[in-house]
Amino acid sequence: MAEETITLEVTRYRPREDREPRAQAFTVPYRKDWVVLDALNHIKDRVDGTLTYRWSCRMGVCGSCGMMVNGVPKLTCAAFLRDYLPGPIRVEPLAYFPVIRDLVVDIEDFMGKLRRVMPWIIRRTEQPLTAGEYRQTPAQLEAYKQFSMCINCMLCYAACPVYGLSPLFIGPAAIALGYRYNLDSRDEGYHLRQPILAEAVGVWQCTFVGECSAVCPKGVDPAAAIQRSKVAGAKDWFLSILLPRGGRS
Amino acid sequence: MSTRKTSEPFWWGLFSVGGVVAAFLVPVHLFIHGLAVPLGWIAFPHARMLALVGQPLVKVYLFVLIALPLYHWAHRFRFVLEDLGLHALRAPIAVGCYGSAVAGTVGTLWVLLRL
Known part of the structure; x- marks a missing residue:
């Protein structure tokens, strides 16, 4: 045969x-x-x-x-x-x-965007090693866990028509990873990271096509990260207009 | 604060609340005023409707009901046009879409205040 x-x-x-x-x-x-x-x-x-x-x-x-x-x-x-x-x-x-x-x-564009959103834990002051690890409850871990499953395979970029039309768009994976660290209870870098996510080429470019989440092989939902970052960005924006110190403590 | 650099959060905020109104309130009115009243399922005489519309709180409600979904439409339509590839016309598209919504808002106010 x-x-x-x-x-x-x-x-x-x-x-x-x-x-x-x-x-x-x-x-x-x-x-x-x-x-x-x-x-x-x-x-x-x-x-x-x-x-x-x-x-x-x-x-x-x-x-x-x-x-x-x-x-x-x-x-x-x-x-x-x-x-x-x-x-x-x-x-x-x-x-x-x-x-x-x-x-x-060529993945340089993505690597650059990934660095821009600072996908690592930022502390105002790093505690000494002798103080032990930064502890977290299971609920605090659960808050960001699905976004930490990203493997940087860039399928979401290849699925995103917005990235195809405007290459400056930070894009699904980088936003999801930035958002992941914003959600992390050990992180104190929201004030550095969120302005990058919420700039004009950040979350606002997204037209909620949703294909990024559909093609993700790891079950990450970048579309949700983007929409929730929009809510946070809009809240910051309105607070910055309404309150004298921008609503930040 | 650098989030102030762009006006996108403002338009997105209106898009967002407009979407809530369009999704939750508009269908109710489509059902009542588009089906139930004309088909005689519920009695809602015109005189009573007109009297209701004269109430200040009802006017506020109608303003929210009519004006906010316009911004939902404007934002969505702007991005539909951009997604269709009209990237070179981004600025006039934005002005046209949001401008239409603002015009609709002013028109709504004008009609409601004259009632």
């Missing part, structure tokens, strides 16, 4: 050689336990060693293998070939990001 196969149409682009990205079809063995990443690895190992893409953990933790699979942002390590039968499967680099080569995109 002939071996079952499936066809992948993979975007290829060589910098300085190709003017435009083009699709190249590869026919690979079909296995029901294979994911798109397995098929790409098969192509790289057996068919064309020049195929370039990012991957690492193969188990939905590292966030490096995000690509467009049939037009939808997916972690390719979690996109089973069996869900795309009979094929062909289109595999493209993440939408809205500049392509470096083949399926590898």
